[in-house]
Amino acid sequence: MKKEGYVSLWLGKAQSDDALWEYTQMAYTEDGDCAPSQFLNDFQIKKEDFDEDFMEQIYADLEIYTLGEFLLGCSYDEVIKEEFEKLTEDMDLGKFHAGLLLYNFQYDGSVAEIQHENCSLKYVGSVRYDVTDEKRS
Numbered sequence: 376m377k378k379e380g381y382v383s384l385w386l387g388k389a390q391s392d393d394a395l396w397e398y399t400q401m402a403y404t405e406d407g408d409c410a411p412s413q414f415l416n417d418f419q420i421k422k423e424d425f426d427e428d429f430m431e432q433i434y435a436d437l438e439i440y441t442l443g444e445f446l447l448g449c450s451y452d453e454v455i456k457e458e459f460e461k462l463t464e465d466m467d468l469g470k471f472h473a474g475l476l477l478y479n480f481q482y483d484g485s486v487a488e489i490q491h492e493n494c495s496l497k498y499v500g501s502v503r504y505d506v507t508d509e510k511r512s
Contacts, residue, residue, distance in 0.1 A: 378481040387496035389473035429478035458502035
């Protein structure tokens, strides 16, 4: 659900950046009506429960072994990297090279993981982020 100051993270694998994009993007009709993406359907997220402008997709050509390395370059990376590393320190995340961040959204974890031919994602968790805490150079 929408929750200001929280970010939710999914990690997994995708056949390509395009496959991840197709899986996460909502479709619009000529009339401007919006159909939820396969991601929203799979994880039972209502399209009105988040703002698609606050969704960030991550794809790396090679599998990444550390979460901190994977999140570098994401919005608010200095803040969320540390929080997600704390959250996952006892988790086995396995290998991954695809991810999705939903900002100002706290997922309830009702669906933990999905598997598709071109994309598989696992819900990792949600953390609080405060942009006033972001380290600035």
